[in-house]
Amino acid sequence: MPDAPGLELIAQELNATIDGAVLDTYFEHEQAALVVSPDRILDTLRWLRDTPGQEYHFLSSLHAADYLPGEPRFGVHYELLCMPRVERLRVKAALPDPGGEELPELDSCVKLFPTAEFQEREAYDLFGIAFRGHPDLRRILMPEDYVGWPQRRDFPMGGEPVLYTHNEVEMPRWWE
Amino acid sequence: MAQGCAGLEVRREKLRGGRRPEGAPSGRSPRAPLDEPATPEEFRARQLRARDLLRGDLEGRELERHVEEAVVATRFERALGWARANSVFPLTFGLACCAIEMISLVTPRYDIARFGAENMRASPRQADLLILSGRVSIKMAPVVRRIYDQMLEPKWAIAMGACSSSGGMFANYAVVQGADKFMPVDVHVPGCPPRPEALISGFNKLQRKIQGNPDPGWRQRYNAIGTEEWARGGATEPTQEERDAYTAARELTREGSSSPGSDGA
Amino acid sequence: MSAVEELQPEHELLTINFGPHHPATHGVLRVMVTLEGEVVRDLKPIVGYLHTGIEKNCEDKSYWKVIPFVERMDYVSFFFQMQAFCGAVERLLDMEIPDRAKYLRVIHLELNRLHSHLVWLGTSALDVGAMSVLFYCFRERDKVLDLFEMSSGQRMHTRYFQVGGVIEDIPVGWARRVREFCAEMPTRIDQYEAILDRNEIFLNRTRNVGVVPRERLLELGVTGPLLRAAGEPWDLRKASPCLSYADFDFKVPIGTVGDGYDRYRVRLAEMRESVRIIEQAIEGLPDGPHILDDRKYVLPPRDELSTSMEALIHHFKLVTEGFRVPPGETYHSIEGPRGELGCFVVADGSAKPARVHFRDSSFVNLQALREMSVGGYVADMIQNLAMLDPILGGVDR
Numbered sequence: 001m002p003d004a005p006g007l008e009l010i011a012q013e014l015n016a017t018i019d020g021a022v023l024d025t026y027f028e029h030e031q032a033a034l035v036v037s038p039d040r041i042l043d044t045l046r047w048l049r050d051t052p053g054q055e056y057h058f059l060s061s062l063h064a065a066d067y068l069p070g071e072p073r074f075g076v077h078y079e080l081l082c083m084p085r086v087e088r089l090r091v092k093a094a095l096p097d098p099g100g101e102e103l104p105e106l107d108s109c110v111k112l113f114p115t116a117e118f119q120e121r122e123a124y125d126l127f128g129i130a131f132r133g134h135p136d137l138r139r140i141l142m143p144e145d146y147v148g149w150p151q152r153r154d155f156p157m158g159g160e161p162v163l164y165t166h167n168e169v170e171m172p173r174w175w176e
Numbered sequence: 177m178a179q180g181c182a183g184l185e186v187r188r189e190k191l192r193g194g195r196r197p198e199g200a201p202s203g204r205s206p207r208a209p210l211d212e213p214a215t216p217e218e219f220r221a222r223q224l225r226a227r228d229l230l231r232g233d234l235e236g237r238e239l240e241r242h243v244e245e246a247v248v249a250t251r252f253e254r255a256l257g258w259a260r261a262n263s264v265f266p267l268t269f270g271l272a273c274c275a276i277e278m279i280s281l282v283t284p285r286y287d288i289a290r291f292g293a294e295n296m297r298a299s300p301r302q303a304d305l306l307i308l309s310g311r312v313s314i315k316m317a318p319v320v321r322r323i324y325d326q327m328l329e330p331k332w333a334i335a336m337g338a339c340s341s342s343g344g345m346f347a348n349y350a351v352v353q354g355a356d357k358f359m360p361v362d363v364h365v366p367g368c369p370p371r372p373e374a375l376i377s378g379f380n381k382l383q384r385k386i387q388g389n390p391d392p393g394w395r396q397r398y399n400a401i402g403t404e405e406w407a408r409g410g411a412t413e414p415t416q417e418e419r420d421a422y423t424a425a426r427e428l429t430r431e432g433s434s435s436p437g438s439d440g441a
Numbered sequence: 442m443s444a445v446e447e448l449q450p451e452h453e454l455l456t457i458n459f460g461p462h463h464p465a466t467h468g469v470l471r472v473m474v475t476l477e478g479e480v481v482r483d484l485k486p487i488v489g490y491l492h493t494g495i496e497k498n499c500e501d502k503s504y505w506k507v508i509p510f511v512e513r514m515d516y517v518s519f520f521f522q523m524q525a526f527c528g529a530v531e532r533l534l535d536m537e538i539p540d541r542a543k544y545l546r547v548i549h550l551e552l553n554r555l556h557s558h559l560v561w562l563g564t565s566a567l568d569v570g571a572m573s574v575l576f577y578c579f580r581e582r583d584k585v586l587d588l589f590e591m592s593s594g595q596r597m598h599t600r601y602f603q604v605g606g607v608i609e610d611i612p613v614g615w616a617r618r619v620r621e622f623c624a625e626m627p628t629r630i631d632q633y634e635a636i637l638d639r640n641e642i643f644l645n646r647t648r649n650v651g652v653v654p655r656e657r658l659l660e661l662g663v664t665g666p667l668l669r670a671a672g673e674p675w676d677l678r679k680a681s682p683c684l685s686y687a688d689f690d691f692k693v694p695i696g697t698v699g700d701g702y703d704r705y706r707v708r709l710a711e712m713r714e715s716v717r718i719i720e721q722a723i724e725g726l727p728d729g730p731h732i733l734d735d736r737k738y739v740l741p742p743r744d745e746l747s748t749s750m751e752a753l754i755h756h757f758k759l760v761t762e763g764f765r766v767p768p769g770e771t772y773h774s775i776e777g778p779r780g781e782l783g784c785f786v787v788a789d790g791s792a793k794p795a796r797v798h799f800r801d802s803s804f805v806n807l808q809a810l811r812e813m814s815v816g817g818y819v820a821d822m823i824q825n826l827a828m829l830d831p832i833l834g835g836v837d838r
Contacts, residue, residue: 028769028771029532029533029535029769029771030532031771031772057659058659058662059662060662060772060774060781060783060800061772061783061785061798061800063785063798063800065770065785065787065795065796065798066796067787067795077772077785079772079783079785079800083675083680086680086681088772090772113660113662114660114661114662114808115660115661115662115663115805115808116662117808118804118805118807118808119804119805122804126496139489140488140489141488141489141492141837141838142315142350142489142492143314143315143489150349150350150494150497151496151497153500155349155497156349157347157348157349157497157498157501158347158348158349158350158494159343159346159347159348159349159351159353160343160347160353162347163342268464269462270468271468271469271491272468272491272493272513272516272833272834273513273516273597273598273834275468276516276517276560276597277596277597279563279564279575279579280579280582280583282575283575283576283579283580283583284576284580285579285580285583298463298464300462310491311491311493313489313490313491313492313493313837315489315490315492316461316469316490316491319461319462319469319490323462345509345510345513346493346494346495346498347498348493348494348497348498349494349497350492350493350494350497351493351494368598369596369597369598371596
């Protein structure tokens with residue numbers, strides 16, 4: 001991982017090149033992370049991939065997390081890896097929830113990292129984060145006609161209570 | 177002897193279990209096949225008819241009825257059940273972790289071929305047995321139901337593992353809480369994943385069921401008659417059928433012996 | 442094979458549906474294939490038929506209860522999921538596990554890698570047509586499972602790794618059994634190679650089939666034996682070793698062409714290297730505790746429960762509520778049998794994780810199926826799928 005001063009250097013260079021990109025940096029448990037504003041994410045990723053000296057060519061993982069009740073609600077994490085130097089960098093796009101029926105939007109990075117195709121679809125399917133410019137944004141894990149974003153924190157867990165002898169008469173069985 | 181001597185009558189006593197309540201419809205020993213005569217009178221009538229058949233005295237409708245009862249209904253069906261049970265074609269239907277243990281059933285260590293079920297067919301039209309090995313997600317449930325519908329009668333289903341029996345540890349939005357929510361299941365095999373030996377035990381249970389000799393339900397097996405909610409003074413009322421069955425079962429188990437314990441399962 | 446060609450309207454195309462119930466797809470994978478005659482023109486994998494919502498379910502359970510859940514994702518390499526999760530939580534807690542635990546974990550991980558490759562070889566050879574290899578491989582697989590059963594009591598999904606080490610020390614005689622296993626395993630691998638290596642049918646089916654250039658694989662995020670078969674020497678056990686992998690001397694097999702045959706050879710060579718690692722680990726197994734002594738996070742030994750009140754209280758708190766992890770998030774990745782297996786954990790200070798996500802190697806590797814199969818025959822697609830080694834539990838989670 002780039003160590004803490006290295007992380008600060010990256011953040012400074014990024015802010016110099018792309019205005020207003022890096023909102024925050026944090027370095028914990030020997031892992032470096034940048035918090036980036038959502039509309040600059042594509043430029044940031046491109047810079048990190050193409051700049052000689054950075055060269056984070058490999059996107060290990062793209063995943064989302066719901067930080068309810070923290071703000072901003074959604075974080076989309078890009079785990080970048082530079083194979084020659086074996087350095088990992090996490091880029092987090094902090095997405096606020098627009099509220100109501102609208103979905104939070106983010107630019108898709110499939111052009112930069114083709115591996116993101118399935119992973120962005122998964123983030124869309126489970127969290128409802130819409131990726132602008134994704135070639136084929138539809139549900140991947142849930143059935144196509146499913147309503148709801150299952151892995152959001154306010155979505156109920158589901159399932160049913162366990163069947164014992166004391167409640168076996170109330171529980172409807174398959175023939176009922 | 178019975179032919180020559182006018183007053184002598186040959187009478188057979190049932191040695192198994194002994195006491196049986198008179199007139200109880202389900203008062204048979206759990207180990208007896210379902211076609212055994214229930215009362216001594218019925219048995220005597222059959223015995224006489226068999227004697228007449230051997231003499232050549234039965235004819236017409238009596239003959240037909242006897243053949244149907246004694247030969248077709250019992251011997252033939254038993255033979256059919258025996259043949260079906262020992263030549264089951266399972267469907268290769270692996271869903272998740274249990275599928276790997278199911279594959280190892282075919283391997284020599286846990287050989288399922290010795291029970292006749294090595295011929296795993298890939299097409300549901302050719303298979304008899306659907307072994308649901310793995311968790312059934314809500315996206316997969318209609319597919320499973322379709323495959324089950326495509327199978328031809330007679331067909332059976334074993335829910336292997338905790339996930340297909342009851343949803344297993346996954347009590348959430350994505351897993352159907354038990355395959356018997358949408359299709360009939362004959363045998364449930366617990367375990368996560370069940371050992372191949374456990375699945376073979378479940379398969380043997382299914383074989384006994386196919387042969388018309390099903391294992392007793394859990395209440396009879398563990399002597400738990402009386403745990404039904406209405407028997408414990410709960411809110412519900414039993415139906416007449418349940419009442420009769422309860423009385424009969426209570427009679428059976430009250431005498432003490434012949435407790436429907438392990439029958440080798 | 443080249444990139445996807447433009448589909449012209451005058452081609453006579455037939456779109457058929459493979460699966461989800463199909464004898465040749467490894468699990469419930471559905472593939473929509475557009476065929477022109479026998480040649481695959483387009484391919485679309487549809488997954489989700491095994492989605493179990495494990496990640497969401499984990500948010501409801503305390504950290505040690507999560508371990509059996511995440512085991513069941515990629516159900517053939519269950520120890521690797523456990524290691525990814527325990528490693529992530531240990532990182533969040535800044536824990537350093539004892540050496541004996543590290544060695545025991547490595548032994549079990551490499552045994553699991555063997556198990557995974559044996560299952561792969563058995564089922565893939567079955568797909569290609571070599572049925573007897575299935576029986577040979579599952580014979581060894583049962584021996585590996587016997588070892589797991591001896592050390593933890595359960596054949597699969599053993600929940601052997603816990604945060605802080607391993608749940609139990611190995612029983613007497615286990616080390617001897619492992620040595621016996623390692624002594625006979627190389628001959629077995631020789632047997633598999635003798636059946637398949639120079640088998641004309643196998644060669645014809647796998648040579649030059651499903652070739653994707655290395656750069657394209659890197660773009661697609663493919664890791665593991667697929668990437669190594671294409672020539673890229675990337676193995677997380679060597680690049681960023683966790684546990685005690687740095688102590689062992691083992692090679693990382695690399696292929697040249699990247700076709701099905703190379704993938705097969707790379708995996709068989711990996712099996713040999715796994716046996717070597719296990720041998721070295723069992724020889725050098727250090728003495729010491731098998732789990733940390735920190736009662737805040739690790740259950741106290743059972744014999745203390747009857748004498749020490751404090752131990753009882755710790756036990757009670759750990760079992761009912763679980764230990765709390767200070768807020769933070771981390772991503773821990775290890776080299777699984779299919780590639781990079783990463784676990785992302787967000788802790789919010791309570792006893793339950795706020796988010797658990799697995800970067801599963803099969804999920805990302807599946808994107809390469811299209812590149813591998815388009816332009817080839819449909820029978821080659823089956824073989825590509827076999828050599829890709831997807832495990833749908835990991836894909837769908």
